[in-house]
């Protein structure tokens with residue numbers, strides 16, 4: 001698995017590493033020479049309770065296999081403490097895998113503020129706090145590798161997951177901005193939408209499907225993206241699971257360009273709606289300036305048809 005990529009001399013922080021995907025990342029990096037901070041709050045998949053056991057079990061496994069790891073039991077909402085653990089134990093941080101997560105699935109009609117807030121705290125604030133605390137170290141050493149964790153639910157929406165979908169799509173915008181800000185400091189940030197068998201999915205997927213979705217099969221993609229040799233994939237979205245890897249990108253229809261004056265009316269748009277929907281000659285925008293360019297084109301146009 002993952003060829004012979006190695007991470008000797010590097011320090012990796014993996015949040016939510018007490019089980020599922022996080023455990024798979026942590027044990028992999030440790031087996032390939034990295035020193036690992038195994039963070040896990042140790043609560044339920046709904047974000048209730050806490051325990052030191054989840055992280056301790058993984059640290060013990062890593063040590064038994066000859067690797068180096070320390071446990072951290074803080075919530076990712078206290079990300080600074082997690083990064084501090086890396087600095088105190090190992091003196092640096094090179095790789096940050098923002099992986100911790102919970103679910104509070106409920107139809108939107110029945111969603112409580114607490115369901116919304118906890119998802120935002122763990123997924124959005126958690127990723128922010130960890131990255132924010134790691135950032136000065138990354139910048140100073142001119143090196144950093146970050147993975148944030150989105151979800152198909154964030155990319156497409158999913159019944160009963162308005163909170164989770166919102167939090168997970170937030171990881172995309174967050175990653176794309178960090179990628180742009182980090183580029184000149186050799187800080188590379190990518191976001192994945194994984195699919196894997198874990199306690200999160202064991203109740204919603206049939207056992208025969210889960211058998212083909214080992215967390216280990218998401219690891220190789222992450223291994224490649226956070227390796228020092230990856231300098232080209234930055235700010236990208238990837239799907240990974242069950243042996244499948246694909247890249248996602250935004251697609252914009254060729255679009256309708258109307259003059260922005262009094263002729264720009266609802267009926268003028270309706271008349272040419274097919275152009276709004278026309279993906280036969282798509283564009284693949286990657287920055288806000290692409291849209292500014294379109295606006296400039298619009299300024300140059302004559303009056304639009306009525």
Ligand code: NAD
Pocket residue numbers: 015016017018019020021022039040041042043044045047054074075076077098099100101102122126149150151152193194195196197198199200201
């Ligand atoms: P999991 O429940 O096995 O692992 C998540 C871990 O995060 C748990 O060990 C949990 O204790 C820990 N955690 C939860 N809240 C925490 C907090 N506040 N601070 C620190 N640790 C905390 O689930 P998983 O499937 O391995 O999920 C890993 C990530 O992948 C999550 O972000 C999840 O949303 C995402 N994801 C998973 C799938 C999938 O198919 N499994 C699909 C899409 C996205």
